[in-house]
Amino acid sequence: MSLTAEGRCLSGGISGLILGLLTVVISGLFCILADRTVLKRPGYAGAAVASSAGNSVATPAAVAMVDPSWQPYVAQATAAAGASVVITAILVPILTTWAAKHFGSAKDLTPKGGSPRIEEQPRQATA
Template identity: 40%
Template sequence: MLPIMGFILGANIDLWKIFEAGFSGVFLFIIVIVVTGPVAFIVDRVLLKRPGYGGMATVSVAGNTIAVPAMIGQIVPSFSSYVKLATVQISCAAVLSAILCPFIVQWLAKRFGCPKYEENFGEKQNFII
């Protein structure tokens, strides 16, 4: 269902809007990582007594968020002029988090340990998570 939604939403996007929203999409990704990342990491480390990489894995921008601006534009017509730009911004942030979040999680797993793999193999392993 998501590929179909993505195609439908993406078919109406002007390619020039991607260049206009490029930096703001990157900035949106950075805000998500900087604002929600430490909170998820601390909750995972302090409250759940885990290494922290699981909390960081939840910080990625999910692909289904791309549909949110279109839904809001339909609910509140005064926001309809912002739908295309917001969709491109969220798409950029979702792509960046899909690419970069696994590397961040892998780095945290290596730094703070990954107990599941240590129990099974008796030492830290270099797994791509």
């Protein structure tokens, strides 16, 4: 069964929507968790990186250039990646705003009238 260009776009769009949602949920969860536990930060930076990058749209074609057996899947995979980029471009700012409100942000770490608090490390005496 061969799909028309419209069919591939629709099919790629639906799978891209699912891919975008999964990217935000799974990446967002792990990135926020890592930001909060490993880096000891509020978590908004982890939320901000939970997206599909725009250059991911070119990945299916690049893979097919290396292994031509993937060529039949390029159109649908490119449509899915493009839809994922759009979905994550919409959802990531929403997730980042939620994380900043829920966990705090850099302005919450800044003392009134000053720059962000930086812990001073004792200097080593040099001989």
